[in-house]
Amino acid sequence: MDPLHAGTMTTTDYAINIALVLLVLVQVRDRRLDLRSLVLPVVAVIAAATYYLKGVPTVGHDVLLDIALGGAGLLLGAACAVTTRVWRAEDGFAHSRAGVVAALAWIAGVGGRLVFEEYSSHGGAGAITRFSVSHQISSSAAWVAALVIMALAEVLTRMVVLRVRGAMAPAPSVGARRSAAFTAARSDSRSVAS
Secondary structure (H helix, E strand, O other): OOOOOOOOOOHHHHHHHHHHHHHHHHHOOOEEOOHHHHHHHHHHHHHHHHHHOOOOOOOEOHHHHHHHHHHHHHHHHHHHHHOEEEEEOOOOOEEEEEOHHHHHHHHHHHHHHHHHHHHHHOOOHHHHHHHHHHOOEOOHHHHHHHHHHHHHHHHHHHHHHHHHHHHHOOOOOHHHHHHHHHHHHHHHHHHHHO
């Protein structure tokens, strides 16, 4: 992910990016907003940050780049979270299921970073260098840090907003609970009769 140096992405780079894109598959299923659903995205982001982040340069306009890409990550994470369906289920836990818009917001963030990596590795390094010089961005390490900050902001914002929405989700109504119990009982009686 070193955008200003010639070279290609490593197998590890591809594996990390593919894993982050595949996290969208987990999000489109009904999942309980419990500790287990919190661990996977946190571990994935910590692993990526540990692998890529070697420091956060603060020379020139590096901090502005961090703020800009961090803000983009925040917006994508919020878009993903607010377009995800959240409800409180019969088990008492909040549940979530991402829809098309939420999945597209997630893919836009991960995909945008992957496209930038590919562009920088396959002919775009000169243009990125010229942009960096004209905008006082100090080095490739500044780009790496800003892209990791973007990913962190996206994942953490999504997690926080979903947890807040889950905490605010109302308990199912008595009628909904009776209907669910009736449906479950009817399904059980059908399977016994078969």
